[in-house]
Amino acid sequence: MFGLITALILIGLYWTLFYRGISLRLFTAVTALVLVAFWAVGFYGPVGLVIAAVxxxxxxxxxxxxxxxxxxMSRPLYRVFRRILPEMGATEKEAIEAGEVWWEGEMFRGRPDWNQLLDFKLTKLTDEEQAFLDNEAEQLCAMIDDWEVNFELKDLPEPVWDYIRNNRFFAMLIPKEHGGLGFxxxxxxxxxxxxxxxxLTAAVTVMVPNSLGPGELLVHYGTKAQQEQWLPGLANGRELPCFALTGVEVGSDATQMPDTGIVTRRTIDGEEVLGLSLTFNKRYITLAPVATVMGLAFKLKDPDGLLGDPDKVDYGITCALLSTDTPGVEIGRRHYPGAVFMNGPIHGKDVFVPIDAIIGGPEQAGKGWRMLVECLSAGRGISLPALSTATGKGMYGITSAYARIRRQFGTEIGxxxxxxxxxxxxxxxxYILENVRNLTASGVDHCTPSVVTAMIKYHSTEMMRTVINHAMDIHSGRGIIMGPxxxxxxxxxxxxxxxxxxxxNVMTRSLMIFGQGAIRCHPYVLSEMEAAHDPDFKTGLRTFDRLLFSHIGYSINRMVRAFTLGLTGARLAKAPVDNVMADYYRHLERFSAALAFSADVSMGSLGGALKLKESTSARLGDVLSHLYMASATLKGFEEHGATDEDVVHATWAxxxxxxxxxxxxHEFVRNYPIKALRPLLSIVALPTGRRFSGPSDALNGRLCDMMSAMDLNSAFGKRMSYDIYVGRGENDPTGRLMAAYEKLKEVDPFYGDFLRGVKHGEIEGATIEEQLQDAVTKGRLDERQAEQLREYDVLRYDVLLTDDFSKEYLFNPHSEEARRAEAESAEWRKVS
Known part of the structure; x- marks a missing residue:
């Protein structure tokens, strides 16, 4: 019995030390004290003590x-590590090092510092920004007839283009000193x-120059002369920008682009000029058909050493800026994507530009890949989450309103x-998208997060896909008939x-999120890789030795923490708050520890082969992404207060x-490539199996009830609609829907009783007018209520209608025959 108790005490002691994190020296000291304590209590004698000590x-x-x-130990391991670690190309190294690690790093490392999240200040709109949103953005939306844009014109109307240019929508990120808005x-x-x-056409048109475009590259990397030359024109709309990156043979693998720029000398107007001979073939270039200035990515070569280094020929990816009317530049015909924003190919053969066309000047030759990765990373955190959130919040209001208005089998389909x-x-x-967008965009305001923007690009657009599909299912035929x-x-x-x-998305999830995140977010891996590539063996060995044993201690700690927290239902984890969300903080810390250990096992056992195990990488990336998104929900909840709506929505999320x-x-463990490691991974990540089944039907029902009763004037309603455009007037599709919905809420107190009376034969009549008259006669409604129901029924029926067209209009909407046919149809409708 004494031996069992002693064993349990020792297990508890070391387990606690490993759980809290223990240094090698402290572990050694504690073990020495344990051996002395055993001797002191008589567990063994002096001889035993000597043997144990030795x-x-x-x-x-x-x-x-x-x-x-x-x-x-370290030297042999270091030699093996240096030998097996693949060489990292310059572009790969730049991609990994580009940007900064932000809150996603805390969620990756197993012990998130929640105060870092809770103390982080979300960006608030300035008075100037709020005014622009309420006025210029509102006016732009009011000018747009999306049916006209998508079907009749296949383009934005010229007044809309002028409004966008004149009001500096393309210059939101350009600083005020250069004429931009500086938002x-x-x-x-x-x-x-x-x-x-x-x-969406107008949104894409506005977002691309503010996401990846010459403007942002010039602001961050351009020379003063380049900024003075180009930024004022980009700011006032005189110049329309595009950026040519994607080619025919390469998409996500931009490092393999075949487009080239050769440093050469040419005689121009009798003067010898050092410049670039550019040959390129680009496609999918947004705004290309209307652009006046283009950013161009290409591979720079200097075969004659004209840049000053005779031993360097290949400089790598470089970015340049040139006018689209430069001789040799050919703007191709338009692409026709799902939305009709301007998009098309650009070609060029032996296009000569001066050497100072390189963004940042010749000193930035070969540094274009890092520029692109950092700017694209920031863009991913702004534009596409904004589109996705707009869709989510827009469908939130529209679909819940339609589900109340549309009735089948005597009840609201909702x-x-x-x-x-x-x-x-x-x-x-x-709700998720709004909180994720707020946190991520605020993060971009403070730093250049790279990993987090990739994960949010993927997950926000996938959520957008799901939202639209559900909205289409609920609207059914009402959603598939095209028209105004x-x-x-x-x-x-x-x-x-x-x-x-x-x-x-398939590449972002499989290759980027965890592939980049595992190296950038891990506290030791990138430094270990750099040590392995250190040309000075002794210096690298010293660094590697220190990192290796810190890494081992880190991994043991995360394993013990993950298993312990999983076994105890995360009860031992500390929550930074004392409210209904406290348990969720604890569980996220538990899964953060499990991710840290699983990532270490994956990188240690698979090594470089992990790149090829895309499903394994993607699943770990999913864990990291959901940890980040869940923490964004917690941040939003703490930021805005625990309204009843927030409690239900946050709990669902x-x-x-x-x-x-x-x-x-579960899928990561079940499919892990090395079968022998599956039991270890399973017991650490899911020691008691899966415990969460997603939102229950009851919780989902409460959320739906709140959606259908949403008050846009409540604190929650304002937060979910402050940057949503709702049209007005009988000719606006969302305007007429919301008008009907507001009228429904007005008649709701007596509308249900009226419908029940009709259903049970207590109110008679073949038409709505006859039924209303009978209800007034029988005292079920007064005259005012009957008139309100007449008004609502007109609005309700109008919402259910779909469009129809003459064959002349569908064939050529701009023809005189189409105009006449549609006018005759309008007259017929009035008579009917």
Whole structure:
């Protein structure tokens, strides 16, 4: 019994030390004290103490005497590590090092500092930014007829183009000293989101120059002369920009682009000029058909050493800026993507430009890849989450309103459980997207996060896809008939654009999120890789030795923490708050520890082969992404206060995220390439199996009830609609829907009783007018209520209508025959 108790005490002691994190020296000291304590209580005598001391001293000295440890252990491991670690190309190294690690790093490392999140200040709109959102952005939305844009013109009307240029929508990120608006990333996000609720074509047109375009590159990297030359024109709309990156043979793998720039000398107007001979073939270039200035990515070569280094020929990816009317530049015909924003190919053969066309000047030759990665990373955190959030919040209001107005089998379709399944997902996703967008855009205002923007690009656009699909299902036939009344079809048709641009989603998930995140977010891996590539063996060995043993201690600690927290239902984790969200903080810390250990096992056991195990990488990336998104929900909840709506929406979101995390871990373990490691990974990540099943039907139902009763004037309603455009007037598709919805809320107190009376035969009549008259006669309604119901029924019926067209209009909407046919149809409708 004494032996059992002693064993349990020792296990508890070391388990506690490993759980809290223990240094090698402290571990050695504690073990020495344990051996002495055993001797003191008589567990063994003096001889036993000597034997134990000798046995203990050998590994203690080997591990703690650093020069000896390096010679016996670190040196052999370092040699193997240097040999097996693949060389990192310059472009790969730049991609990994580009940007900064932000809050996603805390979620990756297993012990998140929640105070760092809670103390972080979300960006707020300035008075100037708010005014622009309320006025210029509102006016732009009001000018747009999305049916005219998508079907009749296949382009924005010229007055809309002029308004965008004249009001500096293309210059939101350009500083005021250069004539731009100088907006925050968050303000840009709000403006793009608002425009997107009106027209995806207009939103994409505005967002691309503010995402990856010459303007941002010039602001961050351009020479003073380049900034003075180009930025004022870009700011006032005189210049329209595009950026040519993607080619025919390469998409996500931009490092393989065949486009070249050769440094050469040419005689121009009798003067010898050092410059570039550019040959390129680009496609999918937004604004190319109308651009006046273009940024161009190419591979720079200097075969004659004209840049000053005779031993360097290949400089790598470089960015240049040139006018589209430069001789040799050919703007191709338009592409026709799902949305009809301007997009097309650009070609050029032996296009000569001066050497100072390189963005940043000749000193920035070969540094274009890092420029692109950093700017694109920031863009991913602004534009596409804004589009996705606009869709989520727009569908939140539109679909819940339609589900109340549309009735089948004598009841609102929003009461059907099948409809509520999809409706709840729309509401939950909209809440998630809003909180994620706010946190991420605010992060971009403070730093240049790279990993987090990749994960949010992927997950926000995938949520956007799900939201639109559910909205289409709920609207049914109302959503598929094209025409001015349809507020869904254009977004549904253009959805693949968001999924594909700025990195195809399948590649972003499989290769980027964890592939980049594991190296950037890990506290030791990148430094270990740099040590392995150190040309000075002794210096590298010293660094590697220190990192290696810190890394081992880190991994043991995360394993013990993950297993302990998983076994105890995360009860031992500390929450930074004392409210209904406290348990969710604890569970996120538990899964953060499990991710840290699983990442270490994956990188250690698979090594460089992990790059090729894309499904394994993607599942760990999913865990990291949901940890980040869940923390964004917690941040939003703490920021705005625990309203009843916030409690329900946040609980739905967190139950969804935790279920997704467990599912990702389950698939990760079940399919791990090395079968022998599956039991270890399973017991650490999911020691008691899966515990989260996602939002329950009851929780989903509560959320749907809140959606259907949403008050836009409440604190929650204002937060969910402040950057949403709702049209006005009988000719606006969302305007007529919301007018009907507001009228429904007005008649709600007596409308249900009226319908029940009709259903049970207590109110008679073949038409709505006869039924209303009978209800007044029988005292079920007064005259005022009957008139309100007449007004609502007109609005209700109008919402249900879909468009129809003459064959002349569909064939050529601009023809005189089409105009005449549609006018005759309008007259017929009035008579009917």
């Amino acid at each position: 046995v203990f001293a050998i590994p203690a000295i080997a591990f703690n005497v650093v020069p000896l440890r390096r010679m016996l 925050s990333a968050y303000a840009q996000s709000c403006v793009v989101a608002k425009i997107a609720t009106r027209s 009461n059907f459980e099948g409809v509520r399944e999809g409706l709840g997902v729309i509401g939950g996703y909209a 009344r349809n507020y869904l079809a254009a977004a549904y048709q253009a959805l693949p654009v968001a999924i594909t641009v700025e990195g195809a 967190l139950e969804y995220h935790l279920h997704a995390i467990e599912s990702a871990f």
